[in-house]
Amino acid sequence: xxxxxxxxxxxxxxxxxxVFMVVVPGAEGEFGVLEGHAPFMSTIRDGEVQVIKSEGxxxxxxxxKGGFAEVGDNGLTVLAEHVEA
Amino acid sequence: xxxxxxxxxxxxxxxxxxxITKAKQMVAAAKLRKAQAAAESAxxxxxxxxxxxxxxxxxxxxxxxxxLLLRGTGGDTKHLLVVVNTDKGLxxxxxxxxxxxxxxxAKALAAxxxxxxxxxxxKKGLAPIKRDYADAINxxxxxxAVKNIxxxxxxxxxxxxxAKFEKGEFDVAHxxxxxxxxxxxxxxxxxxxxxxxxxxxxETSEAVVEYEPxxxxxxxxxxxxxxxxxxxxxxxxxxxxxxxxSMTAMDNATRNAGDLxxxxxxxxxxxxxxxxxxxLIEIIAGAEAL
Numbered sequence: 001x002x003x004x005x006x007x008x009x010x011x012x013x014x015x016x017x018x019v020f021m022v023v024v025p026g027a028e029g030e031f032g033v034l035e036g037h038a039p040f041m042s043t044i045r046d047g048e049v050q051v052i053k054s055e056g057x058x059x060x061x062x063x064x065k066g067g068f069a070e071v072g073d074n075g076l077t078v079l080a081e082h083v084e085a
Numbered sequence: 086x087x088x089x090x091x092x093x094x095x096x097x098x099x100x101x102x103x104x105i106t107k108a109k110q111m112v113a114a115a116k117l118r119k120a121q122a123a124a125e126s127a128x129x130x131x132x133x134x135x136x137x138x139x140x141x142x143x144x145x146x147x148x149x150x151x152x153l154l155l156r157g158t159g160g161d162t163k164h165l166l167v168v169v170n171t172d173k174g175l176x177x178x179x180x181x182x183x184x185x186x187x188x189x190x191a192k193a194l195a196a197x198x199x200x201x202x203x204x205x206x207x208k209k210g211l212a213p214i215k216r217d218y219a220d221a222i223n224x225x226x227x228x229x230a231v232k233n234i235x236x237x238x239x240x241x242x243x244x245x246x247x248a249k250f251e252k253g254e255f256d257v258a259h260x261x262x263x264x265x266x267x268x269x270x271x272x273x274x275x276x277x278x279x280x281x282x283x284x285x286x287x288e289t290s291e292a293v294v295e296y297e298p299x300x301x302x303x304x305x306x307x308x309x310x311x312x313x314x315x316x317x318x319x320x321x322x323x324x325x326x327x328x329x330x331s332m333t334a335m336d337n338a339t340r341n342a343g344d345l346x347x348x349x350x351x352x353x354x355x356x357x358x359x360x361x362x363x364x365l366i367e368i369i370a371g372a373e374a375l
Contacts, residue, residue: 010131010236010317011123011126011235012126027297027298028298040295040296042296070133079130079134081313
């Protein structure tokens with residue numbers, strides 16, 4: 001049970017790992033992505049992406065600016081212009 | 086025949102020049118590795134963005150409701166050439182090749198009756214383009230003060246260009262930049278930047294994708310970002326090309342300096358030998374005369 005999560009900026013691939021859940025600040029509200037999520041595409045507002053490595057674990061917070069999230073067969077991809085860990 | 090002292094000074098000066106070119110070559114080699122790594126790590130973002138753009142643009146199409154950046158201004162008379170040059174010299178024929186390509190494009194466009202203007206990035210393109218197209222230079226973006234070229238610069242350039250585009254200062258923008266093939270070859274390339282060329286239809290996935298907010302809104306937000314990414318890519322290519330070309334040029338210069346030193350040393354030794362021989366003859370002749 002793992003969701004493949006990738007966080008990419010123009011300068012580099014910041015993250016590429018298998019996690020339990022990711023909460024993304026979508027343009028129309030936050031949404032959580034688990035494994036097997038239906039294909040989905042959304043712009044995101046400046047805010048915090050919460051990465052939860054395993055069930056019940058404390059979320060790891062990454063601040064992103066100017067971005068875009070895509071959920072497909074191969075997991076969740078977040079494209080962000082700026083990232084602060 | 087140069088005197089011994091003159092030759093010695095000459096050798097000394099060539100030697101110090103060689104030291105400089107050698108140092109510059111090593112610096113360029115180290116920077117090239119860094120620039121290549123940067124170009125490498127920028128690839129995933131560009132690829133993802135292009136594929137998303139492709140599927141979205143395919144859906145929205147070229148309808149009237151499509152965003153301006155995709156649809157274009159409707160005109161096709163005013164063309165802008167965005168020319169990416171380096172800020173520093175000592176990199177062989179790189180800049181003159183880019184300028185040559187830009188002028189070629191300008192001539193071709195002018196022959197079709199289009200209005201051509203230039204937008205210059207980097208210092209080294211200014212002088213040669215000004216010579217032929219002094220009035221056609223629209224604007225330039227200075228990157229010489231920036232040490233590590235990054236996404237911020239690409240953002241600045243893209244915002245500038247998009248604003249000009251929306252004001253209607255030009256209808257079509259082309260990007261002229263060097264693509265890094267190897268340390269020996271950097272080919273100038275021209276691509277259309279604005280309006281964003283409709284990407285080849287990517288494979289349409291069978292799954293129904295949900296969009297939030299809507300397809301067009303997403304596309305509208307993605308297009309400027311796509312332009313930024315393209316400019317960023319061009320800047321990274323420029324960096325890699327500059328260092329690659331500089332490395333090759335400096336390697337040649339170092340080798341030439343070495344050859345010159347060898348030649349001068351032989352000449353120096355010969356004249357020294359000749360001087361000694363003459364002196365000996367004089368002594369012997371003097372002794373015989375007694």
